Amino acid sequence: MFLSRFDGQSRLLVRALMSGISGTQKALTAFHKQQRANPELSLVNLLQTLCQDEVTRPEAENEPLVIKPMVCLFSTLFKQNLLTFVYLVHSVLPGTAILHLLKCLSKDSYVDPWVTALSRQLERKLALHHDEPLCTKDCSQKLKGLIDGVVGCSEKGGWAQCFNDQIVKSESQIISDVSEVSTQKKRRVSFVHLEDADDDETRQQSKRTKWTIWDDKLVELEDKDVKRDAWEGSEGAAPAGSPAPNSPQGNLPENLRASFLHIKELLESQKEWDETSTDAFKVLNECDSSQVEILCSMLNLPELPEHSLPKLCNSILSLSPDLSYSTAATLCRSLLLEKVLSLSEPASRCLVTAATSLCSHYPRPICHAVICPVLEDKTIGLPQAELLNRLIESCLDSHYKLLVLQMTFRVSWSEAVLSIIHSLLDSKADLNEEVFTQFMKQLVSQSPHVTKSMKFAKMMLTVLTKYSSHITAAHKHSLTSCLDVNETFLKKSLQAALKRILHT
Template sequence: MDAGVLSRFDGQSKLLVRSLLSGASGAHRAVGVFRRQQRANPEMSLLNFIKTVCQDEVICSDTEAQPLVVKPLVCQFPALFKQNLLSFIYLVQPVLPQASILHLLKCLSLDPRPNPWVTALVRQLERNMGAHDEEPLYTPLCSQRLKELSQCLVGVGENGEWAKCFSRQTVGAESQIASSLLEPGMQRKRKSSFVALDSDGEETGQLSKRIKTDVCGSAFLDAAEQNAKDVIAAEAPAEDVQPGPDSPRDALPELIKVSVLQIKELLESQAEWDQSSIDEFKVLIECDPGQVEIICSMLRLPDLPESALPKLCSSILAPSPDLSYSTAATLIKSLLLEKVLSLSEPASRCLVTAATSICSRCPRPMCHALIGPVLEGKNIGNPQAELLNRLIESCLDSHYRLLVLQITLKISWSEPVLSIIHSLLDSKPDLSEELFAQFSDQLVSQGPQFTKSVKFAKMMLTVLTKYSSHVTAAHKLSLHGTLMLNETFLKKSLQAALKRISHM
């Protein structure tokens, strides 16, 4: 961009301009810049920025024979800037007067070299404000190509659905396309995919393949390929494409969607996070449980690399001393559960650090959202048991250790589970008579499958030494039968410990 054009803007507006020129994510970057400017100066307004891009400029003609023309400054910017600008305006529309937006749209309509995609976005914004509902979003050239395409597709489906779809003159489908592209928080999309033009998802997704394999002749292929290029070129500035209107994310307010985009940029950035970056995570505290679940899905938290977990968990916990139970449980499931369940070797330092930080601050949701599901999982192994033992020993007080012990009474035991139970008992939580009776029954019922298990024998020895005061005559009798089945080198020690327990 010519430095002379940038000189028209004040310092804050220049940052917005550079953001909008920065590529496919320019609109989202501009929103981030604007939000930071607002935090620094609550009186910050976009009116000066809009006024500048709308001011008249003399545009030189391509040839000397043509006179100079006066057009708005925005017309001198590339199409990518205009597309990002319109998406940015959509995202911040609530803070702008409608008159200013309409004035900007009018200026864009004066562009001597209109871009079809910019034109469609302008019309969509006008529709949002109740203007020009009758105008279709597609250009006359696009309409002509769609008609040519429909003629070649006659009879493709059972009842000629493709022909009917492309020959319709209604604007509903095109409106849906533009609406989805204007919405924030767009997900990554492969560049080779097409925008769906109807609701027939599977057939529509194969449109590009059908075009290339159709036998209508080279003339049709040329026209279709050119039309495809136009569509892809229009999509290119927005690598992230919104899901359809039925997506759960549509339930999120616009401001929350913007915050999610900022968090997504932070997660993808290699730069250090400052306090303003950490403040972005306050949105998780302000959302209800359903919204938090949608946000976790949009951010794809289960797919984050483990190296990003410590910084992310620290930032999530920083804004508030206490996350709600439901919010914490949802975050734990998204961030940690899948990674812990899939461990095939000892947990990495990053995973341990992240799990420890959350467990220390949110022990109850950690027990229900991570420790419980891992214990109940069929494939729990030594890596999982080692991590859970670290969490139990370093983060959980007696109350939550009892909670974990109660969970173990509802599952089938395995060698890794035995090590966790032993760790729990070794810390000597305060067992009630009722809980000890349940645990004793579990020992007797599951003992026969561990006759050769040293871990089971060590756990039994802990019970007989540290909890001897809990052992009643009935317990002693049932435990004696279990010890008789033991085949480990600890059998005599177990029998001696049981014999030392006396009753009145």
Template sequence: MSIVITGGFRFLLLSELQTDWNRPAGLGTGMFLIRFDGQSRLLVRALMSGASGAQTALTVFRKQRRANPEKSLDHFIETLCQDEITGVENENDPLTVKPLVCLFSSLFKRNLLTFIYLVRSVISGTSILHLLACLSRDSHPNPWVTALCSQLERLLEFIQEEPLHTKQCSLRLKELSASLGCLDETGGWAQCFNGQTMKSETQSTPELSELGTQKKRKSSCVHVEDADGGETGHQSKRMRRDACEDECIEAEDENVRKDVREVCGAESPAADRLLEDLPENMKASFLQIKEVLESQAEWDENVFNVLNECDPGQVEMFCSMLRLPELPEHTLLKLCNSILSVSPDLSYSTAATLIKSLLMEKVLSLSEPASRCLVTAVMSLCSRYPRPVCQAMIGPMLEDKNIGFPQAELLNRLMESCLDSHYKQLVLQMTFRISWSEAVLSIIHSLLDSKPVLNEDIFSEFTEELVRQSPQFTKSVKFAKMMLTVLTKFSSHVSPAHKHALTSCLNLNETFLKKSLQAALKRTTNT
């Protein structure tokens, strides 16, 4: 769309709007902040903050939703879709009108689309479609932005047929495939570009394909026979020997399959999946690990090195088929020691999957304090792999509604002995996403008692949670003790705004510690 303005009015309009658009599109986008309301302006600033803008915007949006559960992004997207007059580099060029979102930088657009994907459940499909339509009007599209738009449409099932790659990309890939000499073969690259057509042709002519393969084999044999009679004899011997070796390998594979089925049950779908998906060396390692777990003698810990070759799905399959969650606790301790001996250390994803499979079921089923073997096993893994333990075990435990004091006691021991200040911060932030119980209060109190290093933002978020969750703990002594710890050990963090919020929180308290809490809060004024 173009607007042509001539004469003195054009000059007047140019001079009046010079500060808005006398620059290339995407530069000086901070000037457009005045188009947004206060909360939307915070989101725009977050999305403009750099490569992590999408995650920053998500954090901002979550805080806004906590303050106002009815918060919607439709008005924010509507503002981005409003038409704006773009700048011109030459007075003789016509003015153009584009959606506001097209005037931001490519980095902003990438962050915006990523953010939209993360929060798509709270945005209407119509608004997303409108935004994508506006982005398609960009006169200088960025390939990454275009790909993200296509992916977002595909994920939201707005379109089904269009590929994510461009025609130019498809052409270049075809040229690369042709140079490798594999485009004429079925499968591989051919499936990517020929799609259902090739599939149907392949299905309709299986006899021709098989016949062609047989002809190739026959022509190869004829060529060998014509070349030299002596060579033919040696070739025949080699072929017979190779055939014999293939039979031996097939027999060995069948033995492995039989052993695996005996372990998992003849009709177990997990056994079939293992046979189909796992490489041969992992199938053999599966049986070796099973023998090690059942053996009462000294373990050969080297067999566990296969874990470094597994992806998380294969690790989960191993744990399920070996029934690791059902191991006795003394065997679990030996297994954890063997896992710690694996070199190099396991990747984060592998360690997280293994820890979740090994420990979650045992820890959540505790109805009394954990045994010494279980505590030692958990602490040994937590010392070596603290981040996977936090994400794969501690986080899900806190979110579980049935968490009780046996679980809380175990987590308290981990925080006292295994986790440094950084991971204690992480655990504290995990409690901001859940509804607190008496067991969770015990964990938070123990965590604060160790006095981790908290920055201003985390302490402010924690104060908001205290105020939000305090009404349900007006008679809780545990909550009062935790508050007392906050006011004594973190008094230097308490600002006037925190003091005002905490005062209203303490006024609701009905325990015998109320006066002590009010006195401690009053003393924070003098620090």
């Protein structure tokens, strides 16, 4: 009765989804044909029409008319087919449209367990995690009872007895089963092993039929190696688009979920962002620190390609008002830290642009969320030092240079760290008496470990020439002991510079 509400292409898909347990496969076949005829085909109209409100009769005669989304008025089997179809083609659908459909289905007066499970699985595909399991508590109890009843599955009986006298499923039934196991990888959604095995002899002679979903098509697998690969691939990997296994879990308010989907679509889009794209990031000013952590994890920002960083940073920097310290620190850490730590060669232009733009606008969050962890990392190398030196020279004022110098007092002075200290001192950081005294103590404690380091020698020369006015009588003895153990060719120059200070 509702078919007339759909356009021609959508009507064909609705008819397919209404055609029983093989509806999902028929809809996929129809959709692929439509795509070949029109590569620009969109399924948004289909979902929008299904989400339209409809006036319907109440369940009881004396109650007033009620308004429900159209999708709630279709049969349960149609809803199952629809959700399975959407799961398989979700990559060509906007996340916001899928989320709207799931919200409409949640208004259904009758809650079908399979529809609920498929809805939750779709939310997981969109990285909107549920704490509760896919199956209901009653279903979990039944599964436990089934498992307890077939413990001896390796003995005669066991699983073979469970499937004895059962009719081998037809292809259409197997397609329906795909909807029941959609927690596995898209390209390997299900694996069905049908075997008539009452004893060992029959088991060896029986024909094994293997089925899997490959590129959204049901195909038969005859090779045992293919069977093994399909099984291992589906068990060993999380669904595409899921966050990393160790990422923070939690539910976001509905408005933040919608914004997350919008941001995700922007990050995955190859098109240029317009001015309205910035509006999607305004939600960052509405989040608390834990929600920002969850958003960054769900968006998998540490894995974001470097070429996407500049436009993302531009959108973040154009927000008004500015982000809070905690929000900015979380974003900077997610966007930059892992990329900086993994550098094995000079940073790319995109990474340098992103880091300098964020550091110029949010120097304190960058110092604590990026620079400090990099300094503390024992594997810090020259590529990291080169990038940090660029930030120090072009983005940090004297106050933050002083902060970074104090951070170096808590770590061992490797060649990379010495390069950063030299850059800080060479930029004539405004050292007060207390910080300079702390620096001298660190200098004395570190000097025996870097006697042959040219970077340490050059840094000492900078101290003796640019900070001679800070050197007191108490410091002169410490500096003498440092120079006595130095083994570089600059030793005589350093001793001469110290001698001039001693006679002034």
